[in-house]
Amino acid sequence: MKPQEKVPSLHVDLINDTKWSMEKQDPDKYTMIIFYRGLHCPICKKQLESLKDNMNEFIDRGVNVIAVSMDSEKRAKQAGEEWDIESIPVGFEMTEKQAREWGLYLSKGIGDTEPDLFSEPGLFLIKKDGTLYSSSVQTMPFARPAFEDVLKAIDFIEDKSYPARGEA
Secondary structure, eight states: OOTTSBOOOOEEEETTSOEEEGGGOOOSSEEEEEEOOOTTOHHHHHHHHHHHHHHHHHHHTTEEEEEEOSOOHHHHHHHHHHSSOTTSOEEEOOOHHHHHHTTOOEEEOOSSSSOSEEEOOEEEEEETTSBEEEEEEOSSSSSOOOHHHHHHHHHHHHHHTOOOOOOO
């Protein structure tokens, strides 16, 4: 998937017992999807808690936000209860097919706390028209974009009408 191309379809159930669909998003500016590894990942917990601390800043900039994993409903709801992320829409049971369509890396679980298969992290910023503006996809849990940096980037993009890059 390249910038300025339509992003794949994505439909997930949320831990608040509602549904979310990429096709039904109508943000003022962008939709931001954070794909996270799951309940077993302490770095994901830290990342999503940081996101929660910045949610109002994203909302103020016209950004719809969701966090999605391949976790089961039970595991996703447990994360929702145990992590300090109550203001974040959290989707679960993303399929392997969906993860591959989004270009996410997949890992097999090691040890008792990891699921058999899960996606590695990714952050996607999608324009109002449903096309990709930018993405950051990881092969491991480390070195994720800081949300403060993402907010600064959005400000720059909007202020300078900076085009999506990487489409060549």
